[in-house]
Amino acid sequence: MIKKPEDFDLGEKKIRMLLAGPPGIGKSTLAMSAPAPLLIDTDGGFDRVEFMYRKDRLVANSYQEILDDLQPQNLKEYQTLVIDTAGRMQSYMSAWAIAQDAKNGQRGGQLSQRGYGAIKREFNRLIDYMFVTLQKNIIVICHSVEEKEDDVIKQRLKLEGGFKNDVWEPMDLGGFIEIQGNNRVLSLANTEKHFGKCTHGLQQAYIIPDLSKGGENNFLTNLFAEYNQVNQAEAKHIEEAKALYQAAMTGGRLLIADVKDAQTANETFPLLAKLEHRLTSEREIKAEWVAKMKELGLVYDKATGQYVQGVKA
Amino acid sequence: MSQYLMTHSLLGAWLRSMKDNPFEEGDDPEKETALEEFMHVLRREKTPATIAMQRGIDFEDLVTSILTDGRPVPYHWENKDKMILLETHPPEKHPYYEAACKVANMVRGAKLQYVAQKPVVIDGMELLLYGRLDAMKEGRIFDIKFSGSYERGKYRDSTQHPMYYKLVPEIMNFTYIVSNGSDVWTEVYWFDEIPRIEPVITDFLHWLRDMNLMETYKQYWGALG
Numbered sequence: 001m002i003k004k005p006e007d008f009d010l011g012e013k014k015i016r017m018l019l020a021g022p023p024g025i026g027k028s029t030l031a032m033s034a035p036a037p038l039l040i041d042t043d044g045g046f047d048r049v050e051f052m053y054r055k056d057r058l059v060a061n062s063y064q065e066i067l068d069d070l071q072p073q074n075l076k077e078y079q080t081l082v083i084d085t086a087g088r089m090q091s092y093m094s095a096w097a098i099a100q101d102a103k104n105g106q107r108g109g110q111l112s113q114r115g116y117g118a119i120k121r122e123f124n125r126l127i128d129y130m131f132v133t134l135q136k137n138i139i140v141i142c143h144s145v146e147e148k149e150d151d152v153i154k155q156r157l158k159l160e161g162g163f164k165n166d167v168w169e170p171m172d173l174g175g176f177i178e179i180q181g182n183n184r185v186l187s188l189a190n191t192e193k194h195f196g197k198c199t200h201g202l203q204q205a206y207i208i209p210d211l212s213k214g215g216e217n218n219f220l221t222n223l224f225a226e227y228n229q230v231n232q233a234e235a236k237h238i239e240e241a242k243a244l245y246q247a248a249m250t251g252g253r254l255l256i257a258d259v260k261d262a263q264t265a266n267e268t269f270p271l272l273a274k275l276e277h278r279l280t281s282e283r284e285i286k287a288e289w290v291a292k293m294k295e296l297g298l299v300y301d302k303a304t305g306q307y308v309q310g311v312k313a
Numbered sequence: 314m315s316q317y318l319m320t321h322s323l324l325g326a327w328l329r330s331m332k333d334n335p336f337e338e339g340d341d342p343e344k345e346t347a348l349e350e351f352m353h354v355l356r357r358e359k360t361p362a363t364i365a366m367q368r369g370i371d372f373e374d375l376v377t378s379i380l381t382d383g384r385p386v387p388y389h390w391e392n393k394d395k396m397i398l399l400e401t402h403p404p405e406k407h408p409y410y411e412a413a414c415k416v417a418n419m420v421r422g423a424k425l426q427y428v429a430q431k432p433v434v435i436d437g438m439e440l441l442l443y444g445r446l447d448a449m450k451e452g453r454i455f456d457i458k459f460s461g462s463y464e465r466g467k468y469r470d471s472t473q474h475p476m477y478y479k480l481v482p483e484i485m486n487f488t489y490i491v492s493n494g495s496d497v498w499t500e501v502y503w504f505d506e507i508p509r510i511e512p513v514i515t516d517f518l519h520w521l522r523d524m525n526l527m528e529t530y531k532q533y534w535g536a537l538g
Binding site: 117120150156162164165166168169179189190194195199236241242245277278280283284286 | 331354386424427429449450451452453463465466469481483484485493495496498499501503504505506
């Protein structure tokens with residue numbers, strides 16, 4: 001499908017979300033509140049979900065089995081794929097990567113440096129496949145651990161090596177579930193205690209509904225809908241700003257390209273001031289103007305308010 | 314009234330010194346405290362680059378080389394606490410080349426090393442906020458970091474994005490691009506989550522007065538008119 005730049009893509013966007021928290025806080029149950037979920041259960045998370053909130057699950061003993069099952073024809077009724085947990089998936093992928101190539105492992109079965117690179121690439125490929133090819137929402141569940149740093153207890157992802165950074169990269173949203181008073185809270189904010197990822201426009205924290213007395217488990221379905229609403233408005237605003245930015249940059253560059261000497265510089269300079277700027281276009285065009293003046297050896301004479309020939313660069 | 318320069322590096326060095334507790338220093342008496350490091354910065358004394366700093370410089374030079382003239386770039390390493398220049402490589406032979414290419418692709422077309430400054434009055438002092446931006450384009454500022462021990466959220470408390478947002482308030486977001494020489498990660502701060510820099514500067518000025526260091530600051534940080 002060919003689209004014009006002005007055709008904003010405002011349709012419902014699939015969402016990639018990282019959900020972290022200590023064991024037993026209710027990550028798997030919360031993930032089941034996403035639209036039409038399928039739990040890729042590598043960690044026995046299904047057993048910890050209340051019976052009434054359980055959904056379909058994919059059970060596998062190896063990463064290859066997961067790949068074999070993640071075929072479009074098997075997934076038509078699901079809108080969200082839940083990886084539960086990233087840590088166990090990392091273990092599955094490690095065994096798979098070593099089986100693919102012995103150089104990905106070391107004696108003792110751990111990953112080699114090369115192996116870490118291999119599973120990083122494979123994780124990114126898997127997320128892209130689930131998101132782009134299968135067109136599903138993705139939730140990646142991750143256990144967290146507490147670490148003390150400068151007298152502050154920090155929540156960190158329980159993952160090995162650089163994977164704890166890599167896992168954030170493709171995510172649209174990410175946060176930690178924590179207890180605040182009598183409530184469980186999903187915090188999407190960057191705080192002293194943990195990192196978060198929140199496309200701007202959403203709340204920094206949400207109280208998770210208490211399901212102990214029953215009720216519909218639809219928190220993430222509602223959050224995803226809110227995200228899409230906010231994101232559509234924001235995307236339109238950003239696209240409009242970028243279009244004006246691009247127009248200013250194109251107009252400014254055309255004007256600057258025509259400057260050949262002091263006379264054309266003095267004719268062009270007032271025209272630059274008439275450009276309608278957005279974002280950083282004014283600064284960027286000014287920088288390009290200054291570079292052009294330097295290239296032509298033109299200097300600004302404050303007394304006359306004119307550019308005059310100086311020394312060529 | 315005179316005007317004085319204020320940079321995020323100075324504020325960052327001060328904040329690090331505030332976190333440092335001299336009574337809990339390790340057992341290495343020769344190790345400089347963060348306060349001593351801050352005093353070097355306050356007096357604008359040139360100190361030799363540490364290996365971490367040098368690797369950051371090498372990496373940024375490599376990105377610039379890839380984006381511009383392809384000039385050879387040095388590669389430093391640490392051997393028994395000594396920094397040695399291993400080799401100078403053409404960019405494509407440099408050990409960090411692949412990672413640097415990823416970074417270069419992110420900032421391609423940006424204005425590199427863009428200097429931004431803004432006069433402000435804070436706590437009755439005329440200051441000139443100053444910053445040299447690694448890259449700026451399309452309403453975004455990018456800062457290139459090299460870190461061997463990066464963990465997501467590392468730059469949350471940095472004074473850099475608050476200072477640069479004050480300098481260039483029309484940006485949508487500020488992105489730290491972090492590499493360890495092989496991997497590349499990003500840490501993005503949107504304009505509406507960036508804290509104001511003014512309270513930090515106010516606290517800094519008060520602290521300088523309380524510590525009788527204001528004259529030292531004025532001596533070394535006077536801005537040229």
